[in-house]
Amino acid sequence: MTTKSTYYADLEWHDEIPLAVEYNDYYFSKNSAVAESRYVFIKHNQLAQRFAALSTNKTFVIGETGFGAGRNFLATLELWNSLSPTATLHYISIEKHPLAPADLARILANFPEFDSCKDELLAQYYLPLPGFHRLSFKNQVYLTLIIGDVATVLPELECCVDAWFLDGFSPAKNEQMWTAALVANLARLSHSTTTFATYSASSAVRSRLTDGGFVVHKDSGCGGKRDMLFGEYHPTIVAVGHSRKPPRNYLAKPPVIADNHVIIIGAGISGAATAFSLAKRGYQVTVLEQHSSPAQEASGNYQGMLYGSWSAFGGAMMELSFAGYRYSHHLVEQLLTEAEDYGSCGLIQLAETAEQLKRQQQLIDCQLPEDFFYLLSHQEIEQLAGVSIGGNQSGLYFPHGLWLNPPTLVTRLLTHPNIHLITNCQIQDLIYNDNHWQAIDTDAKIRAAATQLVICNSARLQEFSVSSQLRLRTIRGQISVAPAPEQPLKTILCGKGYMTPPRAGKITLGATFQFHDQDTALRITDHQENLDNFAELTPTIISQLKIKQLDGKAGIRSSSYDYLPLVGPLADYQQFRQVFAKLAQDKNARINHSCPYLAGLYINVGHGTKGMLTAPLCGEIIADYIAGTPLAASKTLREALHPNRYYVRELVKG
Numbered sequence: 001m002t003t004k005s006t007y008y009a010d011l012e013w014h015d016e017i018p019l020a021v022e023y024n025d026y027y028f029s030k031n032s033a034v035a036e037s038r039y040v041f042i043k044h045n046q047l048a049q050r051f052a053a054l055s056t057n058k059t060f061v062i063g064e065t066g067f068g069a070g071r072n073f074l075a076t077l078e079l080w081n082s083l084s085p086t087a088t089l090h091y092i093s094i095e096k097h098p099l100a101p102a103d104l105a106r107i108l109a110n111f112p113e114f115d116s117c118k119d120e121l122l123a124q125y126y127l128p129l130p131g132f133h134r135l136s137f138k139n140q141v142y143l144t145l146i147i148g149d150v151a152t153v154l155p156e157l158e159c160c161v162d163a164w165f166l167d168g169f170s171p172a173k174n175e176q177m178w179t180a181a182l183v184a185n186l187a188r189l190s191h192s193t194t195t196f197a198t199y200s201a202s203s204a205v206r207s208r209l210t211d212g213g214f215v216v217h218k219d220s221g222c223g224g225k226r227d228m229l230f231g232e233y234h235p236t237i238v239a240v241g242h243s244r245k246p247p248r249n250y251l252a253k254p255p256v257i258a259d260n261h262v263i264i265i266g267a268g269i270s271g272a273a274t275a276f277s278l279a280k281r282g283y284q285v286t287v288l289e290q291h292s293s294p295a296q297e298a299s300g301n302y303q304g305m306l307y308g309s310w311s312a313f314g315g316a317m318m319e320l321s322f323a324g325y326r327y328s329h330h331l332v333e334q335l336l337t338e339a340e341d342y343g344s345c346g347l348i349q350l351a352e353t354a355e356q357l358k359r360q361q362q363l364i365d366c367q368l369p370e371d372f373f374y375l376l377s378h379q380e381i382e383q384l385a386g387v388s389i390g391g392n393q394s395g396l397y398f399p400h401g402l403w404l405n406p407p408t409l410v411t412r413l414l415t416h417p418n419i420h421l422i423t424n425c426q427i428q429d430l431i432y433n434d435n436h437w438q439a440i441d442t443d444a445k446i447r448a449a450a451t452q453l454v455i456c457n458s459a460r461l462q463e464f465s466v467s468s469q470l471r472l473r474t475i476r477g478q479i480s481v482a483p484a485p486e487q488p489l490k491t492i493l494c495g496k497g498y499m500t501p502p503r504a505g506k507i508t509l510g511a512t513f514q515f516h517d518q519d520t521a522l523r524i525t526d527h528q529e530n531l532d533n534f535a536e537l538t539p540t541i542i543s544q545l546k547i548k549q550l551d552g553k554a555g556i557r558s559s560s561y562d563y564l565p566l567v568g569p570l571a572d573y574q575q576f577r578q579v580f581a582k583l584a585q586d587k588n589a590r591i592n593h594s595c596p597y598l599a600g601l602y603i604n605v606g607h608g609t610k611g612m613l614t615a616p617l618c619g620e621i622i623a624d625y626i627a628g629t630p631l632a633a634s635k636t637l638r639e640a641l642h643p644n645r646y647y648v649r650e651l652v653k654g
Helices: 033-043 047-052 071-083 101-108 118-124 150-156 180-188 203-211 269-280 316-335 354-364 378-385 406-413 458-463 524-532 573-579 608-627 635-641 645-653
Strands: 011-014 017-020 059-065 088-095 131-137 141-147 163-165 195-198 214-220 227-233 261-265 284-288 347-350 374-376 395-398 419-422 427-433 436-441 446-450 452-455 473-483 492-494 506-510 551-559 566-571 597-605
Touching (some): 033 047, 059 071, 071 118, 101 118, 150 635, 261 269, 269 419, 269 597, 269 608, 284 446, 378 395, 473 608, 506 524, 573 645, 597 608, 608 635
Parallel strands (some): 261 452, 452 597
Antiparallel strands (some): 131 141, 214 227
16 A cells, blocks of 8 residues: 555675665675674774773763674674673664664574674664664663764764774765764764774775874774774864854753762652663662552553654654654563563554544655554454444554553562662652752651652642742543453554553553643543544444443643653753843853753653653663763754753743
8 A cells, every 4th residue: 555665774685695785785794794893893992901991880982883783783792791891881873774673683693603692682673763772781781773874863962982883884885974074073972082993994084084183093904805994083183163053051961970879759650760770770769659659640541552643744752752662662571571561462543534644644655664654454454453443544553552551560660679669758849958959748857868869750840949930731631441342452543542452351442631630530521532432433342331330540641832751950940040041132142151950950751641652761861861871862852852941942932
């Protein structure tokens, strides 16, 4: 019904060696591929010595232009694991044309040298949608795999790289990989001890690197190649030009605090995911929850699902959704038990109006991978759903769509040994005293104190004095839980609402959507609305459901007014207004003053109806902020999520 997607790299196979059709170049030499990775990139960046010399809690960052089949990453991972360092490795790799998961598995099957570590990669390498993807490995290794053009991606990085792997196809076949602008960005991200290596010995490459401030050396090549280049960056040689745009210090990253204790307010999906990401890094996390157990509010539904409002027109929400979809999906598979806690059943999004059909076709025209979604006819929808569907709609099928039990996911996230959960803890306010945040309860007692604190309780955000100016809108939503019919759905079906396959003999229909309504009592009228949404679509199922048999839950979800969550550090409101007052007269005013951040205070709130999709990845972003490590988000997305955008908007718009 639609043309085949051209998203993944187009390959031709020659004796199990893949040829990239677009560049007419092989990914590697079968006889020397692993040896070349070890010789060119490991040896000439002196990684064995540098890894061994790393102290505890130190972070080493590698940047790579061209992930390909991941052989350089796996060679690095193999070395890292053999040394068992107590430090952290962040490996950032950019790939314009990702391999299909099946092609990557086929390639790596030819490299028994990586048998000890490739399974970790293959288990997480799926749905490599456009943007940043965070993958985690044992021994404190993090891979940030970025799908995009290197010329576009490098300006979006905000980190210091210790070693560069300048891979990719040869300059003669991929000239865009070696432009002066690209090298200038490599220099921007380098420091006085940054090294680089590349298999290329092209005079053009050498000239570009030298002009960019890199000292270049030549050595004999590997695997039949005569020469290769390596060297180091000397920042005193060439000064990298600065942008003409005025500094946006109000969205800058705050200073890192060297302390390993963090307090988190709220034990819903935002708080639990943030705690989990910090605990994995060795932080001691105290989570304060007002209820007697976690996930009692918006994260407490019987069944939730991974669902996004996908758009063909990109933007920050799509970038967040792409990255969050893969990240949350893997988290669910990693922590939960299938059939009991979640179901890999796929999801069908119907097109019920001409406008919805138009939007779905626009999405199809984006040429995203077919393992993300593809178009179904009405007949195909009925075959996948396993029931008759009223009308004659087409729809999109998301094969990785799943339902899950949110409270179980939250509980599993909080079971990490570095997390201490305190329930029945009603926090009245947050006070900064003697370089520590104090969480004060209703009896004016200090329930916890730490140098860093993360607010993950959207519903009470305005009740704390430090965040009282951040106004979120509330959305009441009620789900209906019903006994499973004789012939239930086999996949999630989304139209005006959604219906799930059964979990433990019950199905879920939802959810109503009411702004500025904070009543959590169940309503018959809302149950009826959930039933009515499917009365024409699945009449056989709805006819078996009686309102008196329905149970459910009403929860209050909080959302920002631009629909993006608020994720990151927060400034002192009054000081911010004074420092950046000129923005009220000129939104492009040049203000060189640093942002008056509330030291060690972060928030992860406002996920609305998409908490399962976006909150876990945002917890990882918060952990990167606190640890001072490369963020699992582009500069553009990080700034779009930044809480200070509220304060800027208030000044600019009045």
